Amino acid sequence: MDNTIMESMKSKAVALLLLSLGSITALSGCSQRADDAETVASKQEQEAAQALDYQESRNTGAWGGVYMTREELRAPKVNIVDASSLPSMANDPDLTEWEAKFEGTNAFVTTDGKKLYHDSCAGCHMHEGEGAFGAGYYPPLANNSKMESKYYTINILINGFRGMPSFHTMMNDEQMAAVTQYVMNELNDFDETVTAEDVEKLRHAKPPNADPSV
Numbered sequence: 001m002d003n004t005i006m007e008s009m010k011s012k013a014v015a016l017l018l019l020s021l022g023s024i025t026a027l028s029g030c031s032q033r034a035d036d037a038e039t040v041a042s043k044q045e046q047e048a049a050q051a052l053d054y055q056e057s058r059n060t061g062a063w064g065g066v067y068m069t070r071e072e073l074r075a076p077k078v079n080i081v082d083a084s085s086l087p088s089m090a091n092d093p094d095l096t097e098w099e100a101k102f103e104g105t106n107a108f109v110t111t112d113g114k115k116l117y118h119d120s121c122a123g124c125h126m127h128e129g130e131g132a133f134g135a136g137y138y139p140p141l142a143n144n145s146k147m148e149s150k151y152y153t154i155n156i157l158i159n160g161f162r163g164m165p166s167f168h169t170m171m172n173d174e175q176m177a178a179v180t181q182y183v184m185n186e187l188n189d190f191d192e193t194v195t196a197e198d199v200e201k202l203r204h205a206k207p208p209n210a211d212p213s214v
Helices: 002-031 040-049 061-067 070-074 093-102 113-120 150-159 173-185 196-202
Strands: none
Touching (some): 113 173, 173 196
């Protein structure tokens, strides 16, 4: 009986030893590599060392195979966008249209309340003042009892409200009075007169979010 137990223990010990040796060999094999073997780190180093040529696809791949003639393929590499064909800032039609809307540098010049409304307010509140909602909510200004108070509207123009920006530095007192008058008279049926003096009563020296230390 004792011999049988001893033989069994020896067999288990030998099996355990072989298993351990196999595990060590496997682990050491995973950590070993040839000096010239490519790794993720070495590949990234090589890519970083290479100068990027953003126009390389101009004469190769789909650009050449689909969109270019043989003569164009043989021509020297050029930028896909011809910068010389772009208009100068002074002649840019989009900029001209933008300046016509603002009539000045980051500010309005006109005192026409209707134009001021359609240039600065209608994009969110719509041209008839009906408001809109979707990605955001833009309350209607037409048929809105809050618009009966000219000071309510003036205060929002000066200080902004939630997602609406402040027009403190973009409109002067006369312009704010004009657009408020348009909202009250044209989009609603309120008869009260709005003056630049009304705006002056609420205007303060520091625009919203200004640095108070300046």
